[in-house]
Amino acid sequence: MEQNLTDLLGSSGSEDMLMSYTSPTPNYSAAYEYAFDYSELHIICHPEGIPEFAPTLFPVLYSILFVTGLVGNALVVWVLTVYMKIKTMTDMYLLNLTLSDLLLVFSLPFLVQYSIVSQWTFGNALCKIISSVYFIGFYSNVFFITIMSIDRYLAIVHSLHVQGIRTTAIGFITSLVVWVVAILASLPDLLFFQEVNDNNQIKCLPHYPSGNNGWKTFSNFEVNILGWLIPVVVLIFCYHNILKNLQKCHTKNKYKAIKLVFTVVILFFLSWTPVNIVLFLDSLKNMHIINDCQTSQRLDLAVELTEALSYVHCCLNPVIYAFVGEKFKKHLCGAFKKSVCFLSNCKGYGAFGGRSLDKHSSLHTKSSQLSSVGTVL
Template identity: 85%
Template sequence: MEQNFTYLLGSGGSEEILVSYTSSTPNSSAAYEYAFDYSELYIICHPESIPAFAPTLFPVLYSLLFVAGLMGNALVLWILTVFMKIKTMTDVYLLNLTVSDLLLVFSLPFLVQYSVESQWTFGNALCKVISSVYFIGFYSNVFFITIMSVDRYLAIVHSFRVQGIRTTAIGFLTSLVVWTVAILASMTDLLFFQEVNDNDQIKCLPHYPDGNNGWKTFSNFEANILGWLIPVVVLIFCYHSILKNLQKCHTKNKYKAIKLVFVVVIVFFLAWTPVNIVLFLDSLRNMSIINDCQISQRLDLAIELTEALSLVHCCLNPIIYAFVGEKFKRHLLNAFKKSACFLSNCKGYGAFSGHSLDKHSSLHTKSSQLSSVGTVL
């Protein structure tokens, strides 16, 4: 007579080791012989519980990023459209970078609610829309930072060759191509993100056909290549060439420009590298190359942490690309003066009209044409 048993052999943390064995009882003997079938030994890896700090950290962090990102990028958008009037290719790219930042910023209130309640309450349609807006903002943000680096490279290293090419028309056409590529790169998220029931909680997650992780791996590698590898290569090439060119210059803004170059590269690297490393590890997990239980448990939390870190970049972009520019700062100061005069019914409001600033800007532009560094960096 034979009987099958399955016993819990041991438990360590979140790993449970189950052992299946057979008991054999011959009729002629009361002795028991145990035949362990080690081929049936397996490990169940339970998802790690949410750390105690997560329900407090993420809502506060997302809220701060929302306020800072909205104020900074809205201010840049106001100055660009009302006072600067989009006169150069650099202005066009800065405008589009600001719009892509705002796309990421507008998804943050939904992330706040998602973090607080730990479930999605806005419906399936908004699940698709918000996830698509987030990823379009992600790709377009990285693409426009890359395009602005190429624009700076051309304006400084090949200034005489590209004078007729760096126009607003070409800038808008290039921006249209960038937005198209960003939308196409986000199509998998638009198709697969939907409301799903996960342990009796409604979540907004990617749901792949037949549980196939191939699409998830493809999406991760797409983000790694389009959202990090190619941009990093382009940034390193462009800013290395710019630094070599700056070393030959003898302008008073030389060292300020060099510092700005390092800031752009270092901030981009610190913001986007961690999340891409974690996505790469997630791909290895999907392909069963990583099957360690503890590492797998921590990957989901690491993805959320590094994504939050990358969102800091949309708050820093206005500072890096707009507020450090002399031309932008003059327009910003003029805007505040106009606003202050308007609120206090200042009689000398006309003294701060855009004509005097435009005249000053044109003089500055003519003088700075001797060195493209001042107008681009």
């Protein structure tokens, strides 16, 4: 089981391992055994067996995340495109963030099957496609969270100076640039991931030229820098200044906005920091800076667990970026009422249309600075 997510996402390779497998028993109690060859130290490092909970935990977890992520993000796309009509830069970024979430969600069914049968059965083309889809979804997800943080910072801290800049057209162009950068950042995974036969098991692995760990280390550091370090610096700067600005407000909604800011930052840290720490340790192992046998034994399982944790974020994004917003909740309630009335042949269901909500929302937005805060938060 140790290969189900790790192999697919390329967080740990098998090129630097001497591997020998024992046949798993029907209850999965037998462990896969492999040895790290530390030739300079004259040590053969035999990692610990994969825990018995793993073959059950990962398929169940991925299935739950798939259902919740698909429903939540599809609901956001439905409301944004059908009822809200993408009228602001914030709406544009939220739509693209949701699409990046869906890319991550769509890779989960393959991981469910992969974790159950412990082999890749979808062919070489899908191996490249799914691995690329994951990394494009990952990079675009983090980038759009970063862009939305900048958008919130500009809208709240410099609201008087950016009124002519925060347009839907600018949001569309910025979104295109983000997707291009995400695709370019994912090119190494498209090039190197392929279907391979590893000890009579078909796997989806990154196959680097001549078994060179340099590319693998580069890929790990790319994730660390582009997918964590830069976004964290931007988030801290933006939300620190947003909090300073909120301190000047003296209304009952002030603390609700502050709580939301802390929720966004804390969830980002909890979701993405663990996997980046493990990838950094994996890079140190590839560079032979870490030669500790016990640490190497546990890295593969740690990568699987932390990558599974990172998937939770794509299920929480609809909650922290859409459902908590007053504007979005009004449109959501209106959409449900209109749909229920339509299905039950209710007369006058047009009263729940988006036009009245847009009018109310725009009046509310213009009323005060805090209303602007509520719109972008």
